[in-house]
Amino acid sequence: MLKLYYSPGACALASHIALEEAGAQFELQLVNLREGQQKSPEFLAINPAGSTPALVTPEGVLTENAVILGYIAQTHPDAKLADLDSRFNFHKMLSFCGFLGASLHPAIGRALFARPPLEGEAKDAAVEAGMVKYRIVEDSLFKGPWAMGDHYTVADGYLYVFCRWVKAAGLLDPERFPKLNAHIARMQARPAVQRALATEGIPAV
Ligand SMILES: N[C@@H](CCC(=O)N[C@@H](CS)C(=O)NCC(=O)O)C(=O)O
Known part of the structure; x- marks a missing residue:
């Protein structure tokens, strides 16, 4: 098990x-x-x-x-939970997950969860640097309706975790991040989630 x-x-x-x-x-x-x-x-x-x-x-x-x-x-x-028939598509999905784990996560993690917490201008700068990564996802990496396109993959759950953090922190303005907000709603409708x-x-x- x-x-x-x-x-x-x-x-x-x-x-x-x-x-x-x-x-x-x-x-x-x-x-x-x-x-x-x-x-x-x-x-x-x-x-x-x-x-x-x-x-x-x-x-x-x-x-x-x-x-x-x-x-x-x-x-x-x-x-x-992934395109297992296409080696390229499988690794394209891993590229996306790699971006989330190696680039987006550390950036937003520093802004939201630094110990001791950041304050003032340092916090603002860290939030801005973190949200730049979400902008890349919203504008370029996210294919829609799921992260990799027509089919749900394990990458969607990973994206959801980070969108959940910034949504809860009031940072994911629906007008500026419509695709990521719609993705949160789509994810939260899934029984597994x-x-x-x-x-x-x-x-x-
Ligand atoms: N790149 C790693 C990051 C793992 C990571 O940083 N996990 C955090 C929770 S989100 C953790 O356990 N941090 C330990 C700590 O805060 O000391 C992954 O995606 O698995």
């Missing part, structure tokens, strides 16, 4: 949604980031980087959402 280490509302929600969409057999293990559980020896033995998500599979541990998402899509082909939110005890936005 798969085991996902997660923290409510954090980026592991993307992997959680993918497991729900896949109809996978899995269990969840909470890592309390506020209490610093990610730095405990027990968790560092799972992921030495001290971050969630981590997915324990029968073959070993996988980390990094982009990788976990690709693994879930490939190991649950019947769920059709509703199950993941309910299990993590976090609200829709």
Whole structure:
């Protein structure tokens, strides 16, 4: 059985949604980031980087959402969570996930979750730098109606996590980001997403 280490509302929600969409057999293990559980020896033995998500599979541990998402899509082909017939399309999807994980996530994470929190001009500058990444998604990377085009993929759950953060923070103006706002609504209508939110005890936005 798969085991996902997660923290409510954090980026592991993307992997959680993918497991729900896949109809996978899995269990969840909470890592309390506020209490610093990610730095405990027990968790560092799972992921030495001290971050969630981590997915324990029968073959070993996988980390990094982009990788976990690709693994879930490939190991649950019947769920059709990626274009598994086209090597190019599959990797195009991973490119998108790579942008989210390597570029957008650190930028918006710094703006919203820096410890200690940013304030004043420093916060404004960080928010602006973060929202530049959402502009790239809204204007260029997002194909519609789903991230990669006509078909839902695991990349949609990943995009949703980050859109959820900025929507909750009042930063995703519907007039400036119509596609991303519509995507949030489309995601939150999916039963798998509703199950993941309910299990993590976090609200829709
Ligand atoms: N690129 C990694 C980022 C993982 C990451 O930074 N996770 C955050 C939660 S969103 C975390 O666990 N941070 C640990 C901490 O705050 O110390 C991924 O996508 O899996």
